[in-house]
Amino acid sequence: MITAIVLQLQFLMTTLFCAALSMGIGGCALLVDQDAFRSLSLGILGAVGILGVGTLSLLFNFFVPLNDYYFVFLCLVSVLGWVQLRKKTPDIFVKKDIVVLLISIAVFWLLGLRRVMNSDTGLYHIPIIHWMEISALPIGLGNVHTRFGVWNFLFSVCGGVNAGNILPLSVYCMNIVLVGFASVDFCRWIYNKKDLAHYFAVAVFAYFSLLDLWYFSGGQKSPNADFAGMIFAIWVIPYFLERKEALTEWVRPAIILGGLAILTKLNGAPLVLVMLLAIDRSRRQIGKPLPLFMLGLVVSAGLLSLLKSFLVSGCLVFPAQATCAPVSWGIRKEDVLGTYSWVIRWARWPDGPADLVLHTWNWVPHWWSANSPNQIFFCTQWISILFVFLKLVFKTRVPKLDLAALLIALVGMAYWFFSAPDIRFGYGYFVTVFGILAGTLLRWVFENPKLLFLEKWFVRVMVAIVVVSAFAQVRRAPDLGMNTLIEPSPKYKVMKNVLNQSVYVPDENECWRLPVPCEPYYVSEVVETQFGIWSKYEDRRRSP
Secondary structure, X not given: OHHHHHHHHHHHHHHHHHHHHHHHHHXXXXXXXXXXXXXXXXXXXXXXXXXXXXXXXXXXXXXXXXXXXXXXXXXXXXXXXXXXXXXXXXXXXXXXXXXXXXXXXXXXXXXXXXXXXXXXHHHHHHHHHHHHHHOOXXXXXXXXXXXXXXXXXXXXXXXHHOEOOOEOOHHHOHHHHHHXXXXXXXXXXXXXXXXXXXXXXXXXXXXXXXXXXXHHHOOOOOOOHHHHHHHHHHHHOHHHHOOOOOOHHHHXXXXXXXXXXXXXXXXXXXXHHHHHHHHHHHHHOOOOOOOHHHHHHHHHHHHHHHHXXXXXXXXXXXXXXXXXXXXXXXXXXXXXXXXXXXXXXXXXXXXXXXXXXXXXXXHHHHHHHHOHHHHHHHHHHHHHHHHHHHHHHOOOOOOHHHHHHHXXXXXXXXXXXXXXXXXXXXXXXXXXXXXXXXXXXXXXXXXXXXXXXXXXXXXXXXXXXXXXXXXXXXXXXXXXXXXXXXXOOOOEXXXXXXXXXXXXXXXXXXXXXXXXXXXXXXXXXXXXXXXXXXXXXXXXXOOO
């Protein structure tokens, strides 16, 4: 039991350290863009830091491994950022925001005591990050296993803070850090009245507290990009709903959060509309220049991500065949198409006939039946469309940004449905639409002076439910959840490929941190060559 307590406390302390590290990296932006922090919150400072950690890690991993030496370098950069923060913007450290950050991290940590790691963690999350830790970018890595060709920005963020010999658990903590930063903004909206952003935050908080706290806690202990993408999608919307005199106060957060959502998961692509709207508003406002540094940081991260995806898979966006090029290290066309087909089928009808699922609409009834617990979300989509239609027909005066936020979320839901409609891929859009509609309803109710007192008690009850649920995990978690923080050491065998090179093959298809090259599904024709300082993996079955 003592070992379990120490391990869990070590995880909590590591999480707090990574939060401070991210804030320091965010503070380095002051060296270039001092105007940025005159109106940004502590939460957005953390988001800038997460963006900075990922971008730096992406860039450096083209040439060097992201090992303990790189982590020390990142810490030194963070110290430089903290010096800038303390010197130039001490007002950003509002005591209440710091308390909210610490409490939300602690609560989310408690909520996840019983949660095991995501099922994909050992299959490709940790193996990809482990590869980043021990070598520079491996060209053609997707040939070792097609899942290794799937790239998202969160891997670079987690790879950057991964310090196996210094902070052994740091690779698992970034989603908790992300929740902490988002909570700072949401609490600010909850206690700053009375615009739609306030009621949106209350509605979202109530939803997760009452209906889906178990799903929310599942984002802990894993570099799970689905969860991170959901948080970014929900987090950016209230900036459109908040009434502010200066438009540029939400321009930078919209660019940062929208960019992070797109970089983290491909289903965040519709949020490019958030960035475009922010840029357009900034351009139109006289005397307010475009925030070029923040925009440039997002664009740089995007270009580096595309380049890395191309080098590991031969495709700018894997598994989109239209973005693939006939390069020697590229994943075979049939494997690209097979992966794309598998993703679509998994989201629509996993056991359905391929022709029906991919080329007809016959999968819809089965999909609707399989998603019966989530049909409340699908209903909110149609209610939202009706809501927009009635507003337009009756020419009801609606703030343009409120309407834009709802329309962007609906576009996101449509994109999700026509691409890969697994509920976890579009969860952020569903919660956003729910939050806007429920927030509108709450505003109608609580703006009545006679019912105003109910709102305070409503929020307090939600807080009590979350806190009680969090501390309940301490009693319910077996051995304080120690087993959920210990990585397996899978059994494996050593095989030889056609060039007589050794390949590590796990017995249960999960590499975790086995020596590289580790192939979950052994293919003898995948061979390693050298290309300058880089390892290069090619599939000899590939047609010339």
